[in-house]
Amino acid sequence: MSDTNTPQDPDAPVRVSKLMAGRGMCSRREADSYIEQGWVMVDGQVVTELGVRCHPQAEIVLKTEGRARQQSLVTFLLHKPIGYVSGQAEDGYKPASILLDGPTQWEGDRSGVRFAMSQLKGLAPAGRLDIDSQGLLVLTQDGRIARQLIGEDSGIEKEYLVRVSGRLDERGLALLNHGLALDGKPLKPAKVSWQNEHQLRFVLREGKYRQIRRMCELVGLRVEALKRVRIGQIPLGNIPPGEWRFLLPFEKF
Numbered sequence: 001m002s003d004t005n006t007p008q009d010p011d012a013p014v015r016v017s018k019l020m021a022g023r024g025m026c027s028r029r030e031a032d033s034y035i036e037q038g039w040v041m042v043d044g045q046v047v048t049e050l051g052v053r054c055h056p057q058a059e060i061v062l063k064t065e066g067r068a069r070q071q072s073l074v075t076f077l078l079h080k081p082i083g084y085v086s087g088q089a090e091d092g093y094k095p096a097s098i099l100l101d102g103p104t105q106w107e108g109d110r111s112g113v114r115f116a117m118s119q120l121k122g123l124a125p126a127g128r129l130d131i132d133s134q135g136l137l138v139l140t141q142d143g144r145i146a147r148q149l150i151g152e153d154s155g156i157e158k159e160y161l162v163r164v165s166g167r168l169d170e171r172g173l174a175l176l177n178h179g180l181a182l183d184g185k186p187l188k189p190a191k192v193s194w195q196n197e198h199q200l201r202f203v204l205r206e207g208k209y210r211q212i213r214r215m216c217e218l219v220g221l222r223v224e225a226l227k228r229v230r231i232g233q234i235p236l237g238n239i240p241p242g243e244w245r246f247l248l249p250f251e252k253f
Contacts, residue, residue: 010056011055011056012056013054013055013056014054014055014056015051015052016031016035016040016042016052016053016054016058016060017031017032017035017050017051019054019056019060020034020040020060020062021143021147024144024147024148025060025062025144026062026143026144027143027144027146027147028143029143030143032050034062034066034069035047035049036048036050037065037066038063039063039065039066039069040060040061040062040063040066041060041061041062041063042058042059042060043058043059044059046063073141073142074113074119074140074142074246074247075138075139075140075141075142075145075246075247076100076119076123076138076139076140076244076245076246076247077136077137077234077236077239077244077245077246077247078096078099078100078136078137078138078139078239078243078244079134079135079136079137079236079239079240079241079243079244080096080129080133080135080136081099081134081242082131082132082133082134083131084098084099084131085131086125086127086128086129086130086137087124087125087128093131096125096137096139097120097123097139099242099243099244100115100119100123100139100244101115102114102115104242104243104244105243105244105245106240106243106244106245108237108238108239108245109244109245109246110245110248111245111246111247111248113246119141121141122141123139123140123141124140124141124146125137125138125139126138126140126145126146126148126149126150127149127150127158127207127231128207129228130210130213132226133226133227133228134226134227134228134241135160135226135227135228135229135236136228136230136231136234136235136236136239137228138231138234138247140247145247148253149231149232149253150207154205155205156205156231156232156253157203157204157205157230157231158204158205158207158228158231159201159202159203159229159230159231160202160212160226160227160228161195161199161200161201161226161227161229162199162200162201162212162216162223162225162226162227163198163199163223163224163225164198164199164200164216164221164222164223164224165198165221165222165224166216166220166221166222167220167221168221172219172221173192173193173194173219175218175219176192176200176202176216177189177190177191177192178190180215180218180219182208182211182214182215183208187208187211187215188204188205188206190203190204190205190215191203212226213226231253232253233251233252233253234247234251
């Protein structure tokens with residue numbers, strides 16, 4: 001029987017796909033695909049066997065074909081309206097992805113890229129907005145972006161404008177900023193301030209299920225409307241509800 005208190009050997013071989021994901025090169029699923037196609041080199045040698053392991057400090061290089069594939073992956077920035085779910089269809093509600101087509105591409109999109117059905121292959125939401133909320137939703141083919149936004153170690157800010165009803169005193173506002181717990185675990189510090197008489201501004205670095213609505217309930221507020229207006233350095237901007245644009249090559253979250 002193994003001793004669970006024994007520290008893991010730092011030189012123990014690790015799956016190449018896990019290392020690639022950990023280094024932000026791609027997702028593990030993408031890494032497996034690149035390995036199968038012979039697009040990955042470890043310490044100068046092409047690897048093609050799934051599950052292959054190497055030294056944690058090994059040099060891993062994605063060949064030209066793999067880099068070209070990554071450059072072809074697209075990321076959509078959608079202004080999700082109320083009434084759509086972020087992921088798969090559920091309970092009769094439509095997924096936000098059905099809004100991605102040619103006619104709904106925002107006229108202000110400066111990418112120069114036109115919509116194609118192939119861009120929907122392998123597409124997944126990188127973070128969610130509940131059905132009663134609207135605002136910026138990222139859907140991407142790129143595992144690097146998905147990991148950056150929703151990986152366990154992600155600390156990227158998400159900004160929301162939240163219209164509320166009820167009374168909030170200084171203590172309640174302080175608790176919204178730090179001191180509340182959900183699901184038995186303390187929340188990370190947030191930045192919460194009044195935007196105007198009826199609207200709060202939330203900046204979070206985590207995304208628990210219906211987090212803002214539940215936070216507000218804990219201090220006696222009711223959320224009347226919720227809109228996500230920024231993820232990292234990318235603002236929603238002037239994209240109208242139900243329309244989208246492509247993430248530009250130089251834009252970083």
